[in-house]
Amino acid sequence: MEVVVTNTNMIADWCDTLRPVPRENYPPKMDNSAEDLERMCYEKAKRMYGDPLPEKVKARLERELGSIIGNGYDVMYMIAQKLVAKSLQDGYLVGSRGSVGSSLVAFMSDITEVNSLAPHYLCPKCHYVEWHENEGFGCGADMPHKTCPKCGEPLNQEGFSIPFETFLGFNGDKVPDIYLNFSGEYQPTIHWYTGELFGHDHVFRAGTIGTVAEKTAYGYVKKYMAEREMEVGRAEENRLVKGCTGIRRNTGQHPGGIVVVPKEVDIYDFCPVQHPADDPNSEIITTHFEYHSIDENLLKLDELGHDDPTIIKHMENMTGVVAQNIPLGDPDTMSLFTSNKALKYVTDEPDPILGDIGCIAVPEFGTKFVRGMVKETKPTTFDELFCISGLSHGTDVWLGNAQDLVHDGIPLKECICCRDDIMNYLIGKGVDPKLSFQTMESVRKGKGLKPEMEEAMKKQDVPDWYIDSCKKIKYMFPKAHAVAYVIMAYRIAWFKVHKPLAFYSAYFSIRAKAFDASCMVLGDTVCLDKIHELQAKERDKTISAVEKDMMTTLEVVHEFYHRGFVFEPMDIYKSEAKHFVITEKGLIPPFSSMPGVGEQAAQAIVEERKNGPFLSQEEIVVRCSRVSKSVVETLASIGALSEMPTSTQVSLF
Numbered sequence: 001m002e003v004v005v006t007n008t009n010m011i012a013d014w015c016d017t018l019r020p021v022p023r024e025n026y027p028p029k030m031d032n033s034a035e036d037l038e039r040m041c042y043e044k045a046k047r048m049y050g051d052p053l054p055e056k057v058k059a060r061l062e063r064e065l066g067s068i069i070g071n072g073y074d075v076m077y078m079i080a081q082k083l084v085a086k087s088l089q090d091g092y093l094v095g096s097r098g099s100v101g102s103s104l105v106a107f108m109s110d111i112t113e114v115n116s117l118a119p120h121y122l123c124p125k126c127h128y129v130e131w132h133e134n135e136g137f138g139c140g141a142d143m144p145h146k147t148c149p150k151c152g153e154p155l156n157q158e159g160f161s162i163p164f165e166t167f168l169g170f171n172g173d174k175v176p177d178i179y180l181n182f183s184g185e186y187q188p189t190i191h192w193y194t195g196e197l198f199g200h201d202h203v204f205r206a207g208t209i210g211t212v213a214e215k216t217a218y219g220y221v222k223k224y225m226a227e228r229e230m231e232v233g234r235a236e237e238n239r240l241v242k243g244c245t246g247i248r249r250n251t252g253q254h255p256g257g258i259v260v261v262p263k264e265v266d267i268y269d270f271c272p273v274q275h276p277a278d279d280p281n282s283e284i285i286t287t288h289f290e291y292h293s294i295d296e297n298l299l300k301l302d303e304l305g306h307d308d309p310t311i312i313k314h315m316e317n318m319t320g321v322v323a324q325n326i327p328l329g330d331p332d333t334m335s336l337f338t339s340n341k342a343l344k345y346v347t348d349e350p351d352p353i354l355g356d357i358g359c360i361a362v363p364e365f366g367t368k369f370v371r372g373m374v375k376e377t378k379p380t381t382f383d384e385l386f387c388i389s390g391l392s393h394g395t396d397v398w399l400g401n402a403q404d405l406v407h408d409g410i411p412l413k414e415c416i417c418c419r420d421d422i423m424n425y426l427i428g429k430g431v432d433p434k435l436s437f438q439t440m441e442s443v444r445k446g447k448g449l450k451p452e453m454e455e456a457m458k459k460q461d462v463p464d465w466y467i468d469s470c471k472k473i474k475y476m477f478p479k480a481h482a483v484a485y486v487i488m489a490y491r492i493a494w495f496k497v498h499k500p501l502a503f504y505s506a507y508f509s510i511r512a513k514a515f516d517a518s519c520m521v522l523g524d525t526v527c528l529d530k531i532h533e534l535q536a537k538e539r540d541k542t543i544s545a546v547e548k549d550m551m552t553t554l555e556v557v558h559e560f561y562h563r564g565f566v567f568e569p570m571d572i573y574k575s576e577a578k579h580f581v582i583t584e585k586g587l588i589p590p591f592s593s594m595p596g597v598g599e600q601a602a603q604a605i606v607e608e609r610k611n612g613p614f615l616s617q618e619e620i621v622v623r624c625s626r627v628s629k630s631v632v633e634t635l636a637s638i639g640a641l642s643e644m645p646t647s648t649q650v651s652l653f
């Protein structure tokens with residue numbers, strides 16, 4: 001009694017009750033951030049639209065800046081602006097994720113490429129502006145080409161028509177999240193740069209805590225019982241499982257989350273720090289507390305890694321084309337969503353694997369699921385592409401919902417695809433704007449419709465199918481996210497049509513998982529055999545995750561052959577470590593595309609061959625550290641060493 005109850009209570013009484021973390025929010029400060037943001041926005045706006053600004057541009061900027069600066073969010077904008085500017089300066093595009101593209105201020109400060117204004121023509125020379133709101137165009141890029149009536153220049157087609165409310169809420173006071181997609185290979189640089197901005201001892205990776213899952217806990221309990229030959233009832237077993245579930249198991253870090261501590265305070269005012277996963281040699285330092293427990297105190301930046309910017313950078317390097325200058329109105333690129341003619345296959349015969357559309361390996365549209373949607377909906381406009389992107393990322397938005405509506409003849413554009421659609425549509429129907437916003441929020445969170453919402457919709461003659469559709473939705477994408485992703489995807493698709501070898505090189509080098517040179521470079525017949533073998537496994541449900549990845553890659557390889565391209569032999573002097581080299585007729589695979597050849601070994605060969613040719617296979621092993629005999633044998637088996645003798649001595653005689 002004394003040990004267990006009395007003394008423990010006594011010790012507890014000695015201690016004061018205290019909170020482990022403060023209650024207040026400590027956002028980082030930046031000198032003149034409000035003034036800088038405002039100045040930057042008006043500078044770009046005037047550069048684009050002329051001075052004085054058109055009324056619509058001015059009004060939206062004023063309204064947004066009012067709520068952004070009024071709520072103190074200008075610092076977040078300026079941080080994002082600096083990060084994006086640094087990445088662009090180093091040659092890597094940045095994709096915006098989430099709803100930040102709904103903000104015109106984000107566009108004018110270069111945080112996003114998405115211009116959220118209504119569709120309009122804009123003359124790059126004399127600033128002539130012509131608005132086309134509520135005329136059925138979902139975005140400027142879908143309007144017909146036109147020349148400036150004032151000066152004869154071809155007009156730019158701007159505007160993606162996204163309301164600001166999706167980002168900052170109806171009163172402009174919702175705490176914004178700015179998520180940015182940096183190139184995966186550039187991500188370490190941008191994380192380091194964040195440290196440069198705020199001090200390396202004030203910037204930490206957001207820590208995560210892995211806990212024991214119910215299944216694992218169940219395993220623990222079972223094993224414990226078995227080892228002790230104990231038998232307990234079901235209820236006791238469940239009680240023990242419950243007790244173990246959720247216990248801390250290991251630590252890690254958020255893939256892109258960076259926690260920023262302002263200058264005036266110290267990380268230890270909030271939490272201890274550590275190396276993740278108990279690894280004292282790790283260079284990464286994370287917050288000790290799981291970042292959610294301090295996210296009301298400290299700003300977390302989301303600097304994620306993504307393949308699209310890396311792929312674009314590599315295609316730019318290989319071709320000299322600047323991706324940002326690619327026009328959104330290229331008919332051949334758009335045709336990939338209804339036909340594969342633009343890819344100029346070597347035969348006109350229908351191919352069961354490739355089908356009759358051309359968007360294999362195009363991000364957002366390349367998976368079987370989305371290709372199915374594309375086939376059913378036959379999109380010919382950007383607006384429809386945004387719809388498909390929105391539909392494919394939502395939950396209970398397409399299957400059992402919009403899919404049936406499209407079957408019944410409702411045009412894709414009228415279906416609910418992104419959360420913004422709801423607010424825009426209801427306001428257009430005459431529903432009170434605030435209630436329209438609340439309806440959008442309720443539906444996108446999967447909460448369905450409140451009676452007053454449904455009543456207001458019925459009063460304004462909103463059709464029953466629309467109301468039903470709202471009730472089924474569990475989660476929805478913001479349009480700004482769909483637009484940002486589709487713009488990137490479209491550029492990549494442009495390369496697929498016009499610079500195919502750069503496209504396939506980037507795809508195989510960066511995106512493709514499970515590229516296996518031991519079969520894929522041996523011609524279309526070998527490839528098809530492999531595809532059929534894996535298809536059989538898919539039918540028997542014995543296909544592994546790696547084989548599924550391989551299947552996706554094989555489809556792209558099959559298309560590559562179908563366009564008349566070839567893989568040239570791997571070559572000890574011409575192949576690169578990781579990237580596919582472009583030749584006149586095709587690609588030379590890199591060393592690391594052979595299973596069993598690691599990236600470090602591949603890199604070692606590339607480095608060492610600069611010091612002169614290899615006389616024998618033995619010499620490769622001797623001269624290149626990290627290259628084993630088996631690596632050399634693997635390379636010889638695929639013909640990468642041509643006639644090179646096994647041993648140098650033999651060649652002397």
Ligand SMILES: [Zn+2]
Nearest residue numbers: 123126148151
């Ligand atoms: Zn003009």
